[in-house]
């Protein structure tokens with residue numbers, strides 16, 4: 102009988118800026134089991150829908166998370182629009198896709214920085230965030246907010262971007278993409294990065310699927326599932342091939358995210374080429390009555406919005422199942438049998454956003 | 461193209477059998493959610509290649525109770541603990557049972573309480 | 585090896601950050617900073633007060649004043665969108681930090697039009 106110790110990890114931890122607490126059962130240096138506990142910051146946003154009317158609630162929905170904020174707002178609007186039977190003007194769909202992909206790029210860049218920080222590569226961390234800043238500038242210029250875009254509304258978008266501006270952004274993105282290659286090459290080839298990521302946090306394809314993993318966590322285990330294939334917004338015209346890696350380890354999840362950044366650049370290029378002219382919003386009349394589950398792809402994975410209206414201006418129920426919530430059971434599986442110093446890196450490879458899991 | 465969705469109403473007593481059917485068909489558990497209306501309305505969503513199925517069941521608001529599906533889908537423990545804490549649904553035999561400590565909230569079952577806006581029109 | 589290139593490049597290039605207090609930040613024209621009211625066109629109709637999701641705006645018809653709690657406002661711009669007279673706008677400059685919650689109260693010189701006295705007898 103060897104010695105078992107329980108090491109508490111979080112909710113305050115130098116490399117984990119997220120309020121999750123893990124009780125790690127360790128035997129020597131090896132983690133046998135991890136028991137999570139969270140709920141430190143539950144905000145009850147879902148219930149707030151009974152107080153705010155359905156149009157105001159877009160702003161609340163957007164503040165579920167600080168990183169994938171735009172897609173939260175967009176998903177909520179999309180669910181309400183489906184309930185009300187609204188079809189958006191094509192330009193609104195394209196603009197939404199444009200912002201959604203920008204937010205995916207900035208979220209993945211943020212993640213790259215955080216994971217570099219977790220394995221102690223400060224220079225890489227700073228460089229990833231420097232590039233992210235350029236993306237945020239584009240966001241601020243087009244929507245007026247750096248992190249909370251505030252650009253989606255029920256029935257369209259709140260802002261329009263002129264075609265000249267879009268052309269200019271297309272050129273800026275090209276230079277950003279060229280600069281980014283230098284950073285992602287480091288992730289792909291650097292010896293120390295490989296040492297810290299390869300072969301740790303293994304999640305087999307069967308486990309990932311059974312435990313309900315979503316997003317890059319699932320695709321890193323070789324399962325091609327991407328909610329963008331649903332064809333919402335402009336993805337109905339733009340083909341999205343799910344990015345899959347089959348190594349099932351932390352490195353595979355990292356590579357999925359890096360390749361997704363380039364895929365997003367590609368999608369933005371197509372969106373800018375095909376951007377239709379016309380209206381960006383339509384007038385919304387009446388109140389939602391009915392229910393709908395909307396499924397979208399966030400940087401962290403599939404997200405599900407459930408909206409139930411009752412024909413008044415207050416909805417009965419708004420529910421969001423955030424990707425991190427679905428990725429917690431797979432995380433526990435990954436942590437079994439890993440070494441104690443790898444725990445922070447493994448926790449980061451699911452790109453946790455605990456605040457968003459606790460609406 | 462969009463994945464078709466369907467809502468299937470089931471009785472709460474056949475929950476385990478229906479969930480086992482989904483598992484045998486190789487479907488993935490997407491989410492579990494509860495809604496407070498006159499009764500509690502639960503949706504268990506599963507997704508397969510053919511589409512998304514939402515199993516819908518109704519429970520009384522007073523002392524609701526259900527068996528856990530964590531023996532079939534282990535990943536359901538998070539949703540079930542959430543429903544226990546927010547809606548006060550007594551879910552029996554969860555594999556990882558937090559016994560009401562999943563969310564650190566100050567009052568029990570806040571989402572099952574009365575409507576926040578008393579004057580609001582109730583759905584007919 | 586790759587990293588050496590990146591590191592050396594940043595060693596010889598100019599800093600990516602700005603020398604902030606000395607060099608003021610330039611905002612984009614569309615940035616949602618703080619809310620400004622054009623007092624001369626406001627009609628004290630209270631629409632912005634009703635629409636504001638956080639309840640930051642207070643319109644006082646009797647006292648002829650429009651006030652905003654700066655620290656409560658989330659710069660969403662919903663009031664700007666909904667004002668029928670287009671007298672609200674987003675200024676790119678952020679609200680400056682303060683050690684207490686400030687409320688800005690602006691006097692509005694609006695005179696409501698005098699109601700025409702009702703005719704004594706309905707027109708035939």
Ligand code: SF4
Pocket residue numbers: 621625626627628629630631632633643666667668669670671672
């Ligand atoms: S600012 Fe606009 S919406 Fe607000 S009271 Fe004045 S006129 Fe009405």
Ligand code: SF4
Pocket residue numbers: 619635636637638639640641652656657658659660661662663664
């Ligand atoms: S910007 Fe939003 S929060 Fe601020 S006063 Fe206007 S409506 Fe209210």
